[in-house]
Amino acid sequence: AQSVTQPDIHITVSEGASLELRCNYSYGATPYLFWYVQSPGQGLQLLLKYFSGDTLVQGIKGFEAEFKRSQSSFNLRKPSVHWSDAAEYFCAVGRAAGNKLTFGGGTRVLVKP
Amino acid sequence: ETGVTQSPTHLIKTRGQQVTLRCSSQSGHNTVSWYQQALGQGPQFIFQYYREEENGRGNFPPRFSGLQFPNYSSELNVNALELDDSALYLCASSEKLGGTTDTQYFGPGTRLTVL
Numbered sequence: 001a002q003s004v005t006q007p008d009i010h011i012t013v014s015e016g017a018s019l020e021l022r023c024n025y026s027y028g029a030t031p032y033l034f035w036y037v038q039s040p041g042q043g044l045q046l047l048l049k050y051f052s053g054d055t056l057v058q059g060i061k062g063f064e065a066e067f068k069r070s071q072s073s074f075n076l077r078k079p080s081v082h083w084s085d086a087a088e089y090f091c092a093v094g095r096a097a098g099n100k101l102t103f104g105g106g107t108r109v110l111v112k113p
Numbered sequence: 114e115t116g117v118t119q120s121p122t123h124l125i126k127t128r129g130q131q132v133t134l135r136c137s138s139q140s141g142h143n144t145v146s147w148y149q150q151a152l153g154q155g156p157q158f159i160f161q162y163y164r165e166e167e168n169g170r171g172n173f174p175p176r177f178s179g180l181q182f183p184n185y186s187s188e189l190n191v192n193a194l195e196l197d198d199s200a201l202y203l204c205a206s207s208e209k210l211g212g213t214t215d216t217q218y219f220g221p222g223t224r225l226t227v228l
Contacts (some may be wrong), residue, residue: 034216036219042221043219043220043221046218071118094217099144099146099158099168100146100161101146101148103154
């Protein structure tokens with residue numbers, strides 16, 4: 001069975017500082033990996049995805065993520081956080097011929113001025 | 114190109130009632146997936162519809178059912194509502210080509226409250 005763990009429930013970061021959100025997955029085949037962001041009361045917006053190829057993927061809003069197969073991780077990073085990045089972030093895993101996405105529990109990011 | 118839309122935005126029902134939620138997929142997408150997101154948790158997969166047929170189901174009881182129409186829009190029906198059904202219901206559309214899954218794009222959700 002596939003599963004996703006986001007170890008940090010809350011992260012507080014100062015505006016302009018760097019941000020890294022952790023994601024570990026358990027999967028028996030080549031995973032498709034995603035990061036989504038959710039603002040309060042809103043749906044999910046796709047930040048980036050990894051299907052294959054270069055293990056460092058670039059996304060929208062200045063985010064990037066690195067796939068590390070040996071560590072079963074897909075951590076999300078941003079070099080300099082803006083106040084508008086305050087939101088909840090979800091990591092998800094799926095499979096190539098599959099249907100469902102399995103989500104982690106999310107990490108809530110608070111940005112201090 | 115329009116994105117995924119859902120209606121209604123909010124809904125309040127009482128225990129035992131039935132509810133229907135609606136989703137219009139993004140232009141060009143032939144697959145719709147439904148997720149339930151309880152407060153403070155990540156979304157959980159309910160089921161997926163591809164070309165009007167159910168294409169996989171999560172760990173939800175039969176009182177959760179769905180439909181997909183020829184225009185690829187979809188409905189989620191929940192019978193005999195329980196208090197624990199209170200959640201944000203998210204619809205996601207994607208384009209399935211052959212056996213390959215593409216990225217799922219989410220709508221804004223329907224907030225269901227069961228009293």
